[in-house]
Each structure stands twice: as structure tokens, then as C-alpha cells.
Amino acid sequence: MARYPIGGINPIEQQEFLKEIGGEILDFQPDKGEQLIYENKAVAGYVSDNLSAMHAEGYSEMIDCPVSVLALCKKLRHGMYQEGKGTWFTMTYTITRPSSFTVDFNYDEQPKFQFAPDPELYVEDLKRFPRDPEHIPDWLQEKLREAEQE
Numbered sequence: 001m002a003r004y005p006i007g008g009i010n011p012i013e014q015q016e017f018l019k020e021i022g023g024e025i026l027d028f029q030p031d032k033g034e035q036l037i038y039e040n041k042a043v044a045g046y047v048s049d050n051l052s053a054m055h056a057e058g059y060s061e062m063i064d065c066p067v068s069v070l071a072l073c074k075k076l077r078h079g080m081y082q083e084g085k086g087t088w089f090t091m092t093y094t095i096t097r098p099s100s101f102t103v104d105f106n107y108d109e110q111p112k113f114q115f116a117p118d119p120e121l122y123v124e125d126l127k128r129f130p131r132d133p134e135h136i137p138d139w140l141q142e143k144l145r146e147a148e149q150e
Contacts, residue, residue, distance in 0.1 A: 009079035
């Protein structure tokens with residue numbers, strides 16, 4: 001398993017990662033939708049992602065995403081670690097054609113996986129990305145208790 005540096009990327013490097021992610025998505029899906037919404041959910045080694053295209057006619061569809069985006073997101077998640085606060089669990093990246101994007105990083109809410117990961121993975125995630133007690137949300141404390149009981 002590849003290890004990436006924990007924390008330490010600066011805002012300029014973060015922007016470069018985000019531009020690269022957007023470029024990979026747009027190169028892979030040059031003609032789909034007016035807006036592309038990419039979501040990446042991660043805890044320890046468990047990752048789920050999806051890409052959807054929103055069309056001008058008002059409908060959306062799930063579309064393929066380049067596999068290369070997963071590695072970029074993993075590096076970004078590791079690099080965005082903040083001592084005591086942890087790192088994000090969910091990133092939502094919205095591209096509005098032709099070239100603008102917004103990104104939302106969720107550090108506190110439980111990621112909504114289609115298939116729930118083993119609670120032990122939350123323990124592993126907390127070891128990789130330590131959080132001070134005030135930055136451990138109630139839902140995560142519950143996952144840690146579940147892992148302890150198994």
C-alpha cells in the first residue's frame with residue numbers, strides 16, 4: 001500500500017491538486033452535461049466515488065470517472081490533514097462548464113457509503129489522521145465503540 005505524506009500541503013498545492021482532478025474528469029468526459037459532480041468518500045483504505053452529469057434539460061445521469069482521480073484524491077486527503085482536526089471524509093467537487101468549479105470538504109459528517117465499511121476501518125482512519133477529542137463527532141465515537149465491541 002502506497003503511503004502519502006500526511007498534512008503539509010499549502011493552499012497553492014491544494015489548488016494544483018484540484019485543478020488536476022478537474023482536468024482529468026473533463027478530459028475523460030469532454031461532452032457530458034452542463035455540470036459534473038464528483039463525490040469521493042473515504043475512511044482508511046475504504047473508498048467510494050461517483051460522477052454524475054447534470055444536463056441542461058434537467059436530468060442527471062451517472063457516468064464513468066477516470067481511475068486516476070482516485071489516486072489524486074488519496075494524495076489530497078493525506079495532504080490536507082490538519083493536526084488535531086483530522087482530514088475530510090467526503091469531498092464533493094462540482095464542475096460547471098466551461099471552466100469553473102467549487103469543492104466542499106466534509107470533515108465532520110458521517111460519509112454516506114452505499115455499503116457500510118467495517119467499524120475497524122474508522123479506528124484505522126483515526127490512527128492515520130489523529131483528531132483531538134473535540135474534533136471527534138458523535139457518530140465517529142459510536143463507530144469506535146462498535147469496533148471495540150467486535
